[in-house]
Amino acid sequence: MHSEHPTNSAAGDCPSVGALLERLGGTILTLANPDAELDPAITGLEFFDPASLERVPRGSILLVPSWSTLDAEGRADLLERAASADAPALVFQGGDEQPAPFIGAQRRTAILRLSPYVSWRQLDALVSRFLGENAPGIPTTATTGDHLFALANSLAAVFGGSVAIEDHGRNVLAYSSLPEQLIDGLREQGILQRRVPDSERNLDQYRTLLGAPGVIRFPSSPGEEPRAAIAIRAGSLPLGSIWAIDPEGADLNLPLAVAKTEALVRGANLAAAHLLESWRASESAQRPREEALQRLLLGMSSGEELSVLGASREQPMAVVGFAATSAATSPRLLQQLRSIVDRHSRVRVELALTTIIGDTLYALVSSESGETAYALASETVALARRTLEAPVFAGVSEAARHAGAVAALRVEVDAVLRACIGADRAVARTTEVQPQLVIDAAVDSFAGQPFLRHGALGRSFAAGTTREAELRATLLTWLELGSISAAATALRIHDNSVRYRLQSLQEAWGVDLSDADERLALWLELRAQAFAESRAKS
Template sequence: MEGTSEELFALANAIAAVTGGSVAVEDLDRRVLAYSALPDQRIDELRRRGILERRVPDQAEQPAQYREVLAAPGVMRLPTLAEDELPRAAVAIRAGDLPLGTIWAIEGPDGLDPAGERAMRDGARLAALHILRRRSAQELELRAREDGLRDALHGGGRTADLRYALGLPERPRLVLVGLTPLRLPADEPPSVVRLAAAAARHWAAVHGEAAVAAVGRTVYVLLAEVGPAAARRLAEQAVAALGPSGGGLVRAAVSRPAEDLEAVPALRAEVDDVLRVISADPGCAAVAGLTDVHARVLLAKVADELARRPELRHPAVEAMLAHDREHRTEYARSVAAWLDAVGSVATAAERVGVHPNTLKYRLRRAGQLFGLDLEHPDDRLSAWLQLRLAL
C-alpha cells in the first residue's frame, strides 16, 4: 500500500505518545497507511474497525469533515459523529499546496494541548516527506517496467536486462493482455491517453507486479505467474472498471501463455489480431482470446492479403461483382446465400427472397456468364471467402 512502512508506524506511535490517543495516518482515499499501537492509548470502535479494514468506515458527515481538514492551515478539532466516538483532532499532510493525506488523533482524557498540536504538525511534515519519497520510488519502478515492456513488445533489448527491468524470474509464465476502446464508425475516436492513465492506476491496485505500457491505440499489460483463467478474470475486471474512467466501452484480448520473453512480440501480434475484431463490433464479447474469434481473425487476414495482392482474387467472382454493380443483378448475393446454406437451394432461396427455381437459374447462369465452377470444392471455398468479405 502506498506510503506504508515501519517509518510511518513509528511516526504514528510518536504522535500518540504525546496526544494520548490512537493515531491513524491516511491517504486521500481514506485508506489507513499506518496506525499507532501503544498499550495505554485511548481508542474507540471506529478506530478499531479502520485498523482492521485498513480503511476508515463510511459516515454521512465524513466528506465535509475531510474537506475542512484538507482546507485548514493547521490542526483542527472535530465534533464526534456518533455517541460512542471519542473526540478527534486532525491535520492535513501536504507538500506545498499538494494534499497527500491526513493524520487523525483521538484526544487524550484532558484534550489536546499545545504539545499535542505541535506533534501533529511536525508529524504531518515528516509524513509528507516519507509519502513523497515512497511515491517517487514507486513511480521510478513503474516507469522501468513500462520501458521494459515496450522494449519487449518490439522485440528489442537483451533478455536478461528485460527480465531485470520487469522483475521476472528466469523462466516466467507470461500472459499478455491488450486493452483498447470500442471503435464505432460514426463516433469520434476514443481517447487512448485517458484509458492508459486509468489502466495504470487500475493494475497498480489489483496486480502490483503487472507491467503496463501504451503503444499506439492499445494498452498492453504483461502478467507474470498468472494462468490463462486468472488472466481472463483480471481482464474482465479491468474492462468493467475502466469503461467509465477510460472514456467509453473497453475491449480486452488475452493471449495464450508463454514461458519466454522472446515470445512477447508474437503474443502482441495475437492480441492485436483479436482486438482488431472485437473492438470494431459491439456485438462481440468484451473479452476474448484467439480461440474465441479464430474464424473472424482468419477472414481478416485473408482480406488483408487480397487487398495487398489483387491478383489473388478469384477472377470469376470479380467479374460477377462487377456485373452486379453495372446491371443491378444479384448473382453474387445468390451464390453467397447458396454457399452459406451449404448447397441447400430451398434455404438459400428463402434467404434471398426468391423462388427455388429462380435461385437455380442464377447459379447456372453464374457458371455460364463468369466461368464460376461451383462443382469444384476449391472454387467454392475461394468464391465463398471473397464473397464473404465483399458483401
C-alpha cells in the same frame, strides 16, 4: 560563465533557478544558455499563452510545449518577450539539438531543455514538489521515524478524530494513533486491511474530492462519522488524499474551523513532498523494467530482459491486453486502468508487469496454462468497468515458456482484443474467438494486398449497383447454406431464381462454382467484405 548553481534565492525564501537545476539538472533539465543568470527566484510555473503573457505572475517559469512548431523568428521573439516579462526560466522540449545563436545570447532568462523521456505532466509535478518544499509545515513531535504517521498524529490532535493518509489507489499509507481520538468502523476496517473498502459511496466521495480544489466535507452516515478531506497533489498530479474524522462536523452548514482547514492544507503540502519523493524513487527503479518489458513485447529483445524483470526462463507467461473504448478515452483513463490492473494482479499472481503502448495496456503475468490469466482479466475488467464507468475490454493469450514468444503473444492479444471490441465481448481468449480472428485477418489481407482479391467480384458489374448487391448476396447465402433450396428460403425467392442468378454470375464473372478452391476464395472475400461493412456501420 557560472561554474556553480546557487542554492538560495536572493529574493526571500523562494528557490532560485540554480537551485532547481541542482535538483533536476543533468537528466531532466539541461541549461541551453550557460551564461544565463541563475539567481532569479521561482514562484510558480505557467504554460505559455501568447495572448496572456503579460498577465503571468512575476517569477513564473514558462513551459512551452509548442516550441518545436515555431520557426527561428518565432522562438527569438518568444525569448525576448519572456525576458521582458521577467520570467526566470523557459522550458522547451524537442527542436534543434544545437541551440541557436539567439538562445546562447540570452542572459536574462534561463533556457532549459526538457528530456524527451519526461512528460510535461511529470515536470509540472516535479517542479511543484520542489516549490512545495518551501511551504510552512506542521510541527510534529512523534517518536516514529515515519513522517506520514507523524503527520497523521499531528492532524488528529487538531481535529480530535482519527486521520488516515492514503495513496491514489486508496491504500492506507499511515494513520493516527492518539489514545483519545474518535474512530468509527469504516476507519478501523481500513486500518486493518490497509485499504479503504470498495463501495459505491466511497467511490463517489473520491470522485468528488479529486474533482474539487481545497478541503471537502462529508456528512455522517450509518457506521461512519463526518469527515473533512483534502486531495494530495503535486501540481496537477493526484498523489493521494488525507481523511480526518471531525467530531464537530455533523452540521455542514457551519463552516470548518480555520485552524482545521489550514492544518489540512499544510498537511497535504507535506504529504505531497513525501509521496512524490517516493514516487520519483519508484519511477527511477521501475523505468528499466518497463523498458525491458516493452522490448519483449515489440520483439526487440537483447536476451537480458527476463533477468531485468525478475523472471526465470522456465516460468510460463501469458500476455493480457486491456483497452477502454469511450468518448472519454485518454492517457489519463489508461493510467487509471493501469493502476487498477497493477493493484488487482500483483496480489494474485507471482509475476505481474504492465506497460502502455499506444492505446493498449499490456500485462505480462505468470500463468501455467492461461487459465490464471483469463480469471485475472475477467475479475479486473469487471472491477474496472464499475470503477471507471467506461467500457473496458481484455484479450488473453495462451501461455508460453520463453522470452522470444512474448512478441508473438502481443500480436495474438491485439487480434483477440480487436475481436472483443468488435463483438462487444468484455473478455476473451484466442480459442473463444478463433473464427472471428480468421475473418479479421482476411479483411486485413484483402485491404493490404489487393492482388488477393478475386478479380471477378469487381469486374463485371458496376460497384454499388442493385444488380451487383443482389448477385453477391445470392452467392454468399448459397455458399454459406450449401443448397439452392436453403438459399431460396433465406432470400425469400424461388429456387429457379437462385439457379438463374448463380448461372448468370458464372457466365458474367467467368468463375467455376464446381471448383472447391474457387468457392472457398469467393466465400472468404465475400464474408470479409460483409464483415468490414458491418464493422464500419457499427
